[in-house]
Amino acid sequence: MRLLLVEDDRLLAEGITSQLEKAGFSVDITHTAKEAVILGEQEDYKAGVLDLGLPDGNGLDVLRQWRSSKVTFPVLILTARGDWQDKVNGLKAGADDYLAKPFQTEELIARLNAIMRRSEGRVHSTVKVGRFELDENRQCLQIEDGTEHSLTGTEFRLLRCLMGRPGHIFSKEQLMEQLYNLNESPNENIIEAYIRRLRKLVGPETIATRRGQGYLFNDAV
């Protein structure tokens, strides 16, 4: 679940990032408007967090440029407390939500989850495929036979990706992009390793291999 955080205060950015990563996101940080525009257009994020005050330009311009170039992921803007104007302009420019500084990271996470769910057209925070149900709040997998398994961060992100689109083939490269940000680039064998662990939970048939193409979550029970 990749996010882009645009925030010029480096210390604050680091703080937010470390908490977001604990919550299971993979975060790219940028401090400038220019880089933000490029990253947003080129990388495949699931959401963006945008501070409006940037050294080299207005955050709203970043947002407008994204929207005019078909960047569709949901964006949450950070505004100074009580700055009504910024909020209205932001929503006009295509933002999906806003949050006044200062804020609790918990609230940021909650709101991010909300706009991401909304953008996917879902309401429930659980993904159900066949006899499996993935609980996004508790980060655990329930199986129809009553058993329940809690997942580690990486296990969860990978499984959510696969279960989010049952029957669709994800290449190893795509999965790498979803799990890791630009800085991290572990051995591609890591995907195989995690696929193996997930199979121990869901059974070997449930996650199928398409040799040379990738992996898919079987939607047939």
Add this chain to the structure above:
Amino acid sequence: MRLLLVEDDRLLAEGITSQLEKAGFSVDITHTAKEAVILGEQEDYKAGVLDLGLPDGNGLDVLRQWRSSKVTFPVLILTARGDWQDKVNGLKAGADDYLAKPFQTEELIARLNAIMRRSEGRVHSTVKVGRFELDENRQCLQIEDGTEHSLTGTEFRLLRCLMGRPGHIFSKEQLMEQLYNLNESPNENIIEAYIRRLRKLVGPETIATRRGQGYLFNDAV
């Protein structure tokens, strides 16, 4: 993999086409806006390349008309170098990417592949001939009796080629060109070997041999 190329410079159009065909696309050319609108609406293309300067109308109007009549395939527009305005208007009108003239055909191919990949998630792209349906996302073949077979990379590329133009005879040399690049040049018997594998799936009658000419996918059920 059918494309529509809208370009009024006939010489340029021919040149681009021959290279695109080498890259495995099957290209229809048109030189007028009027014909472009009709073809785009009636035929089932996987992508379009649209030059903005046309003798009988503006390319952007073609694009707008397509989009308003539910033509969803991704479109790449060709603009004059540095014409910022065209680019922005194009993206607003529903283009998926743009390329400034003059360009390298390699770049055109790379961008086409990119926008097609991006649009894959949204559009369910399948080729249907008789009682067979080839799913290009999942790289598998569905038959009317309900069975489904996943294909290996080479099987898929060969079958897509044949099914992309049912009834048309492809020579072994042409098929070789579709499946392999200049560096690879395996024994020509490889085509026979794969044809045999495909026949085991679709039945011996469905892929006919024209001795001395090539193979074709039978249009009639």
Add this chain to the structure above:
DNA sequence: CACGAACCTGAACTCTTTCTGAAAATCCGG
């Protein structure tokens, strides 16, 4: 009708990709 060319067929071979189990490295709370 006989002959060669083109095509078919099944199996064997090679090479790449994936699986697997375990060990090493890293992270994190106490």
Add this chain to the structure above:
DNA sequence: CCGGATTTTCAGAAAGAGTTCAGGTTCGTG
């Protein structure tokens, strides 16, 4: 700084895809 949980790497085994081969069959032509 320690110990457990988690992540990452590694290397050999297994499986699968791609390719070749050798011999058989069919077809068209002279």
